[in-house]
Amino acid sequence: MSQIMSAAVPPTGYAERNAGYWRRNLAVCVFGSFTTLVSLSMLLPFLPLYVRQLGVESRAGVIQWSGVAFSATFLGTAVTAPLWGRLADRYGRKPMLVRAAIGMAVVMSLIGVAHSVYELVALRLLAGLIGGYASASTVLIGTQAPRERAGWALGILSTGALAGNLAGPLVGGFLPGLIGIRGTFFAGAGMIAVAALLSIVFVREDFHPGDAKRRGARHVAESARRTNYAVVAALLATAMMVLLANMSIEPIITVYISGLGVAGDHVTRIAGLVMACSALGSMLTAARLGALADRIGSWNVIVGCLVLTGFAMLPQAFVHHWWQLAGLRVVMGMTLAGLLPSIAKLARSAVDENSSGTLLGYLQSAQFSGQVIGPVIGGQIGVMLGLHSVFFVTGSLLIACAGLAGWARTR
Known part of the structure; x- marks a missing residue:
């Protein structure tokens, strides 16, 4: 009898199952997007100084390597964002959120102990490849929020990310004078670690990994x-x-x-x-x-x-x-x-x-x-x-x- 009823009543969709979670998840994701983007963008004011500390002496070289190091993160994110989105469909949105935060915290700490400009560029690229907290937040909130509130929710999330990009250079302008350039990277890693902890503890998701399999290849082809x-x-x-x-x-x-x-x-x-x-x-x-x-x-x-x-x-x-x-x-x-x-x-x-x-x-x-x-x-x-x-x-x-x-x- 239970099998007949389960067959008659279709399983609720992902958004419906998570209707009670999306507001709290949105609050955590706004904070996490803000802190991670502050950490990534705060190096703008002192990036040329750090490149010079790593052994680049000519003015042209400092400008060139600063540009390469800054762009590397965005290039890495552009390459791997579709992969993380596909894995989010397969294994859940929250694991991708936690993965991004932990990965970025670790890489940000490693940037603080870089010994050459090549290591700096490689680590900035790695931050883009394995990071992308704001991107993971967009996937989570974009699929959990009710359709009639999705635009508003994504707008709020975008506001948090924009605020991080705005505040980052301001923080980077005074923090190195207090704790040094390398210390600033460790402070950024600490902020991202807080976002990771909040994501682990407070973000909720009702994800059924078998949903896609139960729907079958025929349904996927029709879609x-x-x-x-x-x-x-x-x-x-x-x-x-x-x-x-x-x-x-x-x-x-x-x-x-x-x-x-x-x-x-x-x-x-x-x-x-x-x-x-x-x-x-x-x-x-x-x-x-x-x-x-x-x-x-x-x-x-x-x-x-x-x-x-x-x-x-x-x-x-x-x-x-x-x-x-x-x-x-x-x-x-x-x-x-x-x-x-x-x-x-x-x-x-x-x-x-x-x-x-x-x-x-x-x-x-x-x-x-x-x-x-x-x-x-x-x-x-x-x-x-x-x-x-x-x-x-x-x-x-x-x-x-x-x-x-x-x-x-x-x-």
Whole structure:
């Protein structure tokens, strides 16, 4: 009799089984994403100093190795995010969260005892390969939160990550003076270890490893046939454009600001402030735009944000004072903030529940690919066409991407 009843009543889905956990898990993931990204980004102010300590003496060498070491983490994350997303579908989302936190804490400690710049680059790459706490959080919350609240939840999670990226350089600006550069890495490892402990103790997940097997290969094949790959491709392209647009100005921003009449001894400080402005703007609107996607639809928010961001890029080419650029970067951050939560919300419904972690992993990979490609494209355009052209080209790409998203919406 029990077998008949179990056959008649289908098992509840993953989101339904975890309906009582997602709010607490969201709080832990916001804290963990904040602390891990603070730890990863706080080395920006003193990275050239650390590279010099590791034996690089020439100015050109310090600049080159600093750039390589900083980008290595994002490259590593872009490579392995789809793998971790697939493993999350197979073994559960919480194990991937704990794995990322523990791995990053260990690697951050090892960076503090590096003896050469080659070890620094290798460890930064390893941090990306085995880390990715924020990516694992997106997979967990993106699949646990109810569909009608997913945009808001992912917006809150994005706010925590953005706050970490904003606070990291500020922490890195004063902490080495108190405990030394190597001590700063150990402090960062300690913060990530706290996030790991909280994830182990407080994150809850009701995951059934046998779900995918019970559904069978036939169901998987039917799900694959229902998947609209053109829409998935549009989502991946949009996810890449978010970070590409934000990072395209990074290689030229110091030179651009120096041409706006800023004194030479203030250029670096002003450049750092302008870089942080987009993250500040995104923090102000990420949760609101995520909630808006829940009400009016994710595609509408994506198309609108892409168009507004594209137009916000254009006047940045005509500024005469650094504060005008900073204000426009805040506006750009405010419009960019609605993209990632809306994209992740759509990805959840684009594929079968047991494949959502894999697709979210690919989205994270596309996002970090944009973070790697953006500075390269921006630098090349700046050299070949001039600094102002970076804003025109990036704005045009965003508006073209809005057209792609509009087409995908009709599909």
